[in-house]
Amino acid sequence: xxxxxxxxxxxxxxxxxxxxxxxxxxxxxxxxxxxxxxxxxxxxxxxxxxxxxxxxxxxxxxxxxxxxxxxxxxxxxxxxxxxxxxxxxxxxxxxxxxxxxxxxxxxxxxxxxxxxxxxxxxxxxxxxxxxxxxxxxxxxxxxxxxxxxxxxxxxxxxxxxxxxxxxxxxxxxxxxxxxx
Numbered sequence: 001x002x003x004x005x006x007x008x009x010x011x012x013x014x015x016x017x018x019x020x021x022x023x024x025x026x027x028x029x030x031x032x033x034x035x036x037x038x039x040x041x042x043x044x045x046x047x048x049x050x051x052x053x054x055x056x057x058x059x060x061x062x063x064x065x066x067x068x069x070x071x072x073x074x075x076x077x078x079x080x081x082x083x084x085x086x087x088x089x090x091x092x093x094x095x096x097x098x099x100x101x102x103x104x105x106x107x108x109x110x111x112x113x114x115x116x117x118x119x120x121x122x123x124x125x126x127x128x129x130x131x132x133x134x135x136x137x138x139x140x141x142x143x144x145x146x147x148x149x150x151x152x153x154x155x156x157x158x159x160x161x162x163x164x165x166x167x168x169x170x171x172x173x174x175x176x177x178x179x180x
Contacts, residue, residue: 046150047114053079053155054109054121054146061088061160062104062127062140066095080157081149100131102140112145119148119155125166134168142166 060075069092076085094100105126112120123144130136142164149158 043114043116046116046119046155047111049155050111050114050119050121050148051109053148053157054111054123055107057146057157057160058107058109058123058125058144059104061144062102062107062125062142064095065101066092066099069095081151084157084160098131098133100129102127102129107144117150118158119150121146121148122163129168139169140166141169 057076057079060072060079063075064072069089073085073089076088080088105128107126108124110122110124112122123146125140125142125144127140129138129140142162145161145163146157147159148155
């Protein structure tokens, strides 16, 4: 039976062996291609998730009201690790002292790197603030470096660092006086 399949002549046996070898190489190549494509799809999904979590974090970190800190906690909880949430909570006394209110705007996001379980993202925040020392409608911006970690529940901000102090610009509520 085997002789009928591969042949009896040496040339036929060599042809059959080469055909089996080429088939084996093709199967391995297709398996590698499928694995690479699966990895690329997963990394694109990770990148999208990292972008979304970072954008939400940047906006929610800069959205607060000294009189209602629980609102910010509730909005940040699904985006951050407990350590980051505790760090944000430690700023609440300062917010109350200055009677600070801020409405965060969608930030600019720049992904530095993403791998299967961690990422680093640069976030440029934008917000409109008011406090006892700033007039209503004052534009504010800052630069933030976020570390994200992939956990069982998804991507979470595990650490952040302000790279620049938050700067304030012109108040939209005040009018320019004409030069005399």
